Amino acid sequence: MAPESLNPHVSVDCVVFGFEFGKLDVLLIERNMEFEGCEYHDLKLPGDLVRKNEDLDTAASRVLSELTGLDNIYLKQFQAIGSPTRLKRLPRDMVWLKSINHPEEIVVTVAYYSLINIDQDKASNFTLQSNARWYAVSEVKELAFDHLSILHQALKVLRTDLNLNPIAFELLPPKFTLRQLQQLYEVILGVNFDKRNFRKKISNMPFIIPIDEKQVNVSHKPAQFYNFNRKVYNKTQKNSF
Amino acid sequence: MAPESLNPHVSVDCVVFGFEFGKLDVLLIERNMEFEGCEYHDLKLPGDLVRKNEDLDTAASRVLSELTGLDNIYLKQFQAIGSPTRLKRLPRDMVWLKSINHPEEIVVTVAYYSLINIDQDKASNFTLQSNARWYAVSEVKELAFDHLSILHQALKVLRTDLNLNPIAFELLPPKFTLRQLQQLYEVILGVNFDKRNFRKKISNMPFIIPIDEKQVNVSHKPAQFYNFNRKVYNKTQKNSF
Numbered sequence: 001m002a003p004e005s006l007n008p009h010v011s012v013d014c015v016v017f018g019f020e021f022g023k024l025d026v027l028l029i030e031r032n033m034e035f036e037g038c039e040y041h042d043l044k045l046p047g048d049l050v051r052k053n054e055d056l057d058t059a060a061s062r063v064l065s066e067l068t069g070l071d072n073i074y075l076k077q078f079q080a081i082g083s084p085t086r087l088k089r090l091p092r093d094m095v096w097l098k099s100i101n102h103p104e105e106i107v108v109t110v111a112y113y114s115l116i117n118i119d120q121d122k123a124s125n126f127t128l129q130s131n132a133r134w135y136a137v138s139e140v141k142e143l144a145f146d147h148l149s150i151l152h153q154a155l156k157v158l159r160t161d162l163n164l165n166p167i168a169f170e171l172l173p174p175k176f177t178l179r180q181l182q183q184l185y186e187v188i189l190g191v192n193f194d195k196r197n198f199r200k201k202i203s204n205m206p207f208i209i210p211i212d213e214k215q216v217n218v219s220h221k222p223a224q225f226y227n228f229n230r231k232v233y234n235k236t237q238k239n240s241f
Numbered sequence: 242m243a244p245e246s247l248n249p250h251v252s253v254d255c256v257v258f259g260f261e262f263g264k265l266d267v268l269l270i271e272r273n274m275e276f277e278g279c280e281y282h283d284l285k286l287p288g289d290l291v292r293k294n295e296d297l298d299t300a301a302s303r304v305l306s307e308l309t310g311l312d313n314i315y316l317k318q319f320q321a322i323g324s325p326t327r328l329k330r331l332p333r334d335m336v337w338l339k340s341i342n343h344p345e346e347i348v349v350t351v352a353y354y355s356l357i358n359i360d361q362d363k364a365s366n367f368t369l370q371s372n373a374r375w376y377a378v379s380e381v382k383e384l385a386f387d388h389l390s391i392l393h394q395a396l397k398v399l400r401t402d403l404n405l406n407p408i409a410f411e412l413l414p415p416k417f418t419l420r421q422l423q424q425l426y427e428v429i430l431g432v433n434f435d436k437r438n439f440r441k442k443i444s445n446m447p448f449i450i451p452i453d454e455k456q457v458n459v460s461h462k463p464a465q466f467y468n469f470n471r472k473v474y475n476k477t478q479k480n481s482f
Contacts (some may be wrong), residue, residue, distance in 0.1 A: 009250035010265050010323065010349045056323040080321035080351045082251065082297040106250045106293050108349070110321045164405070 006049045011109045012060045013047035013147065014075065015154035016068075018118040018134050019171050021180070024187050025118065025134040026151060027067070031130075031144060031210040033099060035092040042092075044144035045151065046132065047109065049102075060112040069127040075112040078157045079150075082108035086146040093145050115152040117171045137140060138190070162188055166207075169228035178202060207233035247290045252350045253301045254288035254388065255316065256395035257309075258373050259359040260412050265428050266359065266375040267392060268308070272385060273372075274340060283333075285385035286392065287373065288350065290343075301353040307410055310368040316353040319398045320391075323349035334386050344476040354395040358412045379431070388456070395446040407448075416452060417444060418464040448474035461467035 016026035028043040047066050050059040058073045084106055087093060118134070137155065142148060162168060168184055182198045185191075202208055207229045215222040259266035269284040287308050291300040300339070301316045309438060325347055328334060372409055378396065383389060409425055423439050448470045456463040 007250050007347055007349070009248050050323060050349070053325055055325065056321055059323075077321065080318065080349075082291060082300075082351070084294055084296065106248055108248070108291070108297065108321075108351070110323070110349070118265065194456055 005052055007052055008049065009107055010050045010056075011047050011107050012050060012056060012063060013045045013109050013111050013150055014060055014063050014067075015045060015111065015113040015151055016064065016073075017113065017115045017137070017154070017158060019115060019184070019187065020118045021183055022187065024137045024190075025127075026137050026140060027132060028135050028140070028143070029067075029129075029131070030131045031096065033092065033096045035095055040092060042142070042144055043135070043140070045147045049107070050110075056110050060110075064114065067129050067132050073114050073116065074162075075114045076157075077110060077112050079153055080108060080110045081146065081150065083146070084105075089145060096144070109150075111150050111154065113158060115158065115167065115171070159189055166228065166230070166233055174230070175213065175225040175227060177215065177225060179223060181208070181226070205236075207236060246293055247255060247352060248293055249290065250348055251291045251292060251297075251299060252288050252348050253304060254286045254350050254352050254391055255301055255304050255308075256286060256352065256354040256392055257305065258354065258356045258378070258395070258399060260333075260356060260425070260428065261359045262424055264429065265332065265378045265431075267378050267381060268369075268373060269301050269376050269381070269384070270308075270370075271372045271374070272337065273331065274337045276336055281333060283383065283385055284376070284381070286388045291351075297351050301351075305355065308370050308373050314353045314357065317354050317398075317402075318351060320394055321351045322387065322391065323347075324387070330386060338387070343464055350391075352391050352395065356399065356412070358409065364407075400430055407471070413469070416454065416466040416468060418456065418466060420464060422449070422467070446477075448477060 007014050013025075014155060016027040018027060025176075026043070027046060029046050031042050032042050046063050048059065048063050050056060051182050056077065057075070060077070061071070061073070064073055064075065065071050086109070087097065087107060137151070140148070140151065143151065162185070168181065168188075172180060178199060181202070182193055182195070186193060207230070209227050211225050211227050213225045215225070255268075257268040261267060268287060270287050272283050272285050274281050287304050289300065289304050291297060295303065296314070297318065301318070302312070302314070305314055305316065327350070328338065328348060377433050378392070381389070381392060384392065403426070409422065409429075412425060413421060419440060422438065422443070423434055426439075427433055450468050450470050450473070452466050452468050454466045456466070
């Protein structure tokens with residue numbers, strides 16, 4: 001990519017969350033560099049400078065598609081971040097920017113997040129770039145630049161969205177048990193619920209509907225399956241003005 | 242401002258809504274220019290390029306403070322917009338950019354919105370720049386660049402926020418009538434409510450509490466005053482996970 005076709009002042013960064021039962025992952029890029037005479041490996045969010053002929057959403061989709069081989073993943077823009085010192089936190093970040101011929105100027109980044117069910121079909125089509133891997137969100141303690149702060153911000157937005165929108169049900173199979181639903185909320189919100197309180201809340205949600213089917217071939221008492229009914233859900237949303 | 246202290250690729254634009262009983266306004270800047278031999282006047286959103294030593298929120302606050310003389314107005318970032326053609330919609334926009342020595346490059350803009358009660362105290366401290374004025378949102382049909390689309394997007398976000406957050410009550414006096422509350426929702430959402438249906442919805446909101454006081458000195462039947470109770474409101478919000 002010739003430098004003149006890039007906007008040197010604007011980048012996109014993508015926080016791609018991967019949900020698996022039991023944990024929440026994030027897709028990170030390993031960065032290998034030399035710093036003060038030593039080899040150095042650390043992690044960063046996937047991102048890139050925006051090209052002059054593309055808009056921000058296109059840039060974010062391109063980054064994700066180059067990284068995973070997947071198109072059509074829903075990405076939500078959640079924040080533009082433009083602190084003048086955001087790239088200058090660590091000396092090794094500056095060295096790395098020079099090594100990739102980055103203009104090392106002020107770069108405003110526009111952050112996107114995405115949520116993928118790693119267990120479901122899509123994942124089988126994943127062909128991650130060799131330097132990209134899933135990491136458990138709870139174990140990520142340090143990232144390049146201001147990327148840890150962007151990750152935390154994305155997590156906050158994801159948690160708010162989980163409460164406001166029916167995204168939970170896009171991550172579950174069409175028929176699910178209340179245990180699966182509880183586990184999903186626990187993993188994403190990072191909390192544990194009391195089973196009885198959780199089921200009490202669920203019983204106030206008329207769009208979660210028991211179906212005439214139970215688990216089979218399980219060693220414990222077979223659990224009831226439930227559906228998410230979007231029509232009923234949409235009706236409940238009309239209570240606001 | 243010397244050009245080298247500006248980031249030529251990133252701007253902020255501010256959609257400042259002004260609420261008055263009866264209508265919703267937006268603060269716009271008159272742009273005077275010559276185009277194809279004629280004088281031309283049109284309107285734009287307040288905005289500016291971001292300086293290299295300031296972050297985005299600071300830039301937005303600066304624009305608003307220069308425009309109104311007011312500091313500490315709450316501004317919410319709601320969208321970064323980066324279509325490569327966003328400044329090139331109208332030939333006269335390009336002429337104007339040249340006339341102000343604007344680099345005329347790709348500019349990603351970060352859009353903010355704010356909501357001010359024009360009737361309340363604050364407004365008395367307003368000293369608008371000579372080229373800035375309030376315009377009724379419903380009457381704005383054309384703006385420079387992509388600013389009309391930014392205004393519409395801001396209005397959509399404001400309406401969503403009005404339903405999700407208790408901002409309505411920050412615009413009302415501490416004691417208010419249900420008629421005032423209905424009018425506020427009607428003005429901002431741009432709809433008319435049936436009085437009975439509206440009051441039925443209100444009766445499901447335990448945080449809107451009648452107080453022991455009625456209007457005085459009115460020619461009609463004195464209306465009951467209400468309070469917004471934030472403690473009760475916060476409790477009702479705990480119903481999500």
